[in-house]
Amino acid sequence: MTRHHLSLLVFALIGCSSNNDVTVGDYVIQPYQNTPPEQSVPGQVFEDVTIRVVNRDSDPQRDLTVTFTGDGTIEPSTVVTGADGTVHVRWALPATPIEGVSTAKTTGPPGEYQLIASMGTETLTIPTSAHAFKVDKLDAGFGHACGIVSQVLWCWGTDLNTWTTLPPTAEYAMPVEFASLGTVTEVAVSEYSVCVLNATGIPLCSASSTGNQFTAVNGAPELLDLSDGDAFFCGRARDLTAWCWYARGATPMQAAQVSPGLQFTQVEAGGGQTIAVEAGGFGCGLTAAGEIWCWGRNNYGQLGNGTHDASATPVLVSGGHVFTQVEVVYSTACGVAAGNAIWCWGFRGPMTTESSVPVLVSYPGGTGALLELGEFEAYVSTPAGKRMWNGGDTDDIGLDGLGLDRISADGQMCGLTAGGEAYCSWIMVYGGGDTFVTPGGVVAVPRPGTTPQLSTFQGASEARDR
Numbered sequence: 001m002t003r004h005h006l007s008l009l010v011f012a013l014i015g016c017s018s019n020n021d022v023t024v025g026d027y028v029i030q031p032y033q034n035t036p037p038e039q040s041v042p043g044q045v046f047e048d049v050t051i052r053v054v055n056r057d058s059d060p061q062r063d064l065t066v067t068f069t070g071d072g073t074i075e076p077s078t079v080v081t082g083a084d085g086t087v088h089v090r091w092a093l094p095a096t097p098i099e100g101v102s103t104a105k106t107t108g109p110p111g112e113y114q115l116i117a118s119m120g121t122e123t124l125t126i127p128t129s130a131h132a133f134k135v136d137k138l139d140a141g142f143g144h145a146c147g148i149v150s151q152v153l154w155c156w157g158t159d160l161n162t163w164t165t166l167p168p169t170a171e172y173a174m175p176v177e178f179a180s181l182g183t184v185t186e187v188a189v190s191e192y193s194v195c196v197l198n199a200t201g202i203p204l205c206s207a208s209s210t211g212n213q214f215t216a217v218n219g220a221p222e223l224l225d226l227s228d229g230d231a232f233f234c235g236r237a238r239d240l241t242a243w244c245w246y247a248r249g250a251t252p253m254q255a256a257q258v259s260p261g262l263q264f265t266q267v268e269a270g271g272g273q274t275i276a277v278e279a280g281g282f283g284c285g286l287t288a289a290g291e292i293w294c295w296g297r298n299n300y301g302q303l304g305n306g307t308h309d310a311s312a313t314p315v316l317v318s319g320g321h322v323f324t325q326v327e328v329v330y331s332t333a334c335g336v337a338a339g340n341a342i343w344c345w346g347f348r349g350p351m352t353t354e355s356s357v358p359v360l361v362s363y364p365g366g367t368g369a370l371l372e373l374g375e376f377e378a379y380v381s382t383p384a385g386k387r388m389w390n391g392g393d394t395d396d397i398g399l400d401g402l403g404l405d406r407i408s409a410d411g412q413m414c415g416l417t418a419g420g421e422a423y424c425s426w427i428m429v430y431g432g433g434d435t436f437v438t439p440g441g442v443v444a445v446p447r448p449g450t451t452p453q454l455s456t457f458q459g460a461s462e463a464r465d466r
Contacts, residue, residue: 027061028054029124032086036115036128041452042402042421042444043108044130045092051117051124052086060085064119070126071113091115093130096401098426098441105430107443109402110421132421132444133175139228141189142411145424145445148187153178153196155189156445157424158431163193165211173429173446181214186235188228191411193247195233197223203235203255205247217245220255227328228410229278234258240265242275242285258283259314262293276328284333285314290322292335300331301356302346308356319343319358327373329410334361334378336370342378350378350391363389374409374439388439397441398423404442413439 033050053061064081068074072093079087095108108130115126135147135154144157155164156175164176181204186197195205196214201222204214220243223235231248240263245255264274264285277283281296282303293314294303301308304317317335321343325336332349334342335358343358344351350373351359363380371379377390379399386399398404402423404415412425422445429443446452 026055028056028058030054036091036126037451038127038129039447039450040093040128040130041446041450042110042130042132043093043095043106044452045090045106047090048088049091049115049126050086050088052084053081054085067118068115069118070115071111072108074115087117089115093128096398098398098443105426105443107398107402107423107426107441110417110419110444131447132417132423133447134420135416135422136420137187138406138408138414138416138422139187139189140408140410140412140414140424140428141194141228142191142230143428144189145408145414145422145428146187146189146194147175147422148184151183151185151199153181153184153187153194155194157428159191162191163206163208163211173452174448175445177448178212178214186223186226188226188233189410190228190233190247191230193228193231193233195226195228195247197226197235201238203233203245205233205245205253207247207249207253215253217247217253217255220245225275227275227277227283229282229328232277232281232283234275234277234283236264236275239263242283244277244281244283246281258285258295259293262314263287264293274326276326276333278328278330282328282331284317284326284328286323286326286335290324290337292317292321292323292326292333294333297331298356300347300354302328302331302333304333304345304356304358306357317345317358321358325370327370329373330375332373334370334373340369342370342380344378348391349373349376350389352391361389363387363394372407372409372413374413375411377409377439379407379409379413397439399442402442409439413442414445415442 030052032052034048036046062081062083066087067078068089075090093113110131117124135149137148143159146155154175154177183199184196188195193207195203203217203220206214221237226235234244242258243255245253247253265288274286284294295314298308298310303315305315306318321337323335327334331347334344342361344361345355345358368380368382377388387394388397403417405418406416408414412428414424423442425439426441426443
């Protein structure tokens with residue numbers, strides 16, 4: 001085998017075009033096939049990156065040894081050009097394991113990555129920018145999620161078509177922009193509806209009956225924030241009273257005040273939701289005194305007052321605890337008290353059994369902050385890192401490896417990195433399987449214009465029977 005010296009210049013390979021050919025001495029280096037794009041998805045795998053070497057007469061050059069290094073996993077690390085002058089490598093960007101997911105689905109931390117081909121002291125660098133979709137605010141639902149980017153609404157997910165007129169496509173993971181909606185400041189996502197606040201704080205909602213047409217909520221005052229359930233939404237008015245409305249089906253959306261004399265406010269030491277609602281009108285709110293008051297359905301004891309009697313007006317959660325945070329999902333509620341003590345009541349959720357009064361929840365790793373409450377799980381910050389706790393076990397599911405910070409959860413979950421890049425449950429992004437499960441791992445939400453490796457579309461999620 002004859003080894004030729006080939007000086008390789010550093011250049012960016014974008015696409016497959018003769019405009020990117022580089023002449024080095026007697027040779028021309030060509031980006032030939034499957035060249036990684038300028039923008040990619042974290043954890044993406046490029047199965048067959050191909051580079052070709054020809055002479056000035058465009059004749060392929062063989063027997064040139066090229067060594068590959070760089071970020072992630074590169075196989076093989078050394079390649080010799082064949083009769084057609086090409087070398088082929090598989091380049092997998094740095095990855096984080098996705099538990100319970102097919103190895104065909106990959107994810108990893110965001111970053112700027114390079115594949116470097118070397119011969120002697122000269123190198124050829126192939127860069128790619130691997131980042132997830134970046135949002136300012138985020139709310140996750142059962143099978144889809146929405147985010148706000150520079151006060152514009154974007155949504156994505158496997159059941160996006162349950163509340164819009166958008167048909168399911170092979171690119172259902174791609175975020176869809178709702179620019180015609182105008183300026184939005186808050187967003188809340190339920191299973192069948194999405195509500196936002198416009199620039200003046202008026203709530204507008206889109207439901208399965210209205211498609212992607214957002215309609216103002218009748219009787220609603222200007223609101224400071226939003227919270228969601230399967231069919232109900234709530235928010236605080238400027239006087240800190242709670243207002244709620246039904247947003248599913250053909251019934252006109254009409255807001256009603258929960259209790260004229262009860263104000264819900266954010267406690268300085270808190271940081272979670274102050275108003276939280278879920279299926280069938282069950283909701284809770286936190287007062288400045290650290291009390292949690294709940295109203296609505298009570299079939300699982302989710303009002304936390306020791307009974308199973310429903311109440312149209314708020315009732316005080318028993319126990320005399322002073323809470324700094326409240327979280328609600330499905331038919332479970334949790335409050336955080338002094339020392340990050342987590343108390344939960346209602347449906348089992350992160351507890352081991354159902355309870356109509358607050359129960360202290362303990363989990364491996366000791367106490368830690370409650371980040372979010374999911375359908376059957378809680379997301380907590382332990383001394384060992386961020387974990388998902390399902391009442392019987394703790395699991396990282398990539399929370400630490402991906403650097404996820406802010407978390408939103410319902411049937412599935414999404415999280416944001418410190419830089420605002422969105423990762424969601426793999427079921428939400430890729431589809432398929434039973435969506436009514438505890439999240440088993442997260443993947444990057446792709447940026448519009450990127451080409452992630454998607455599995456075959458398997459349809460929108462089915463509605464839950466509650």
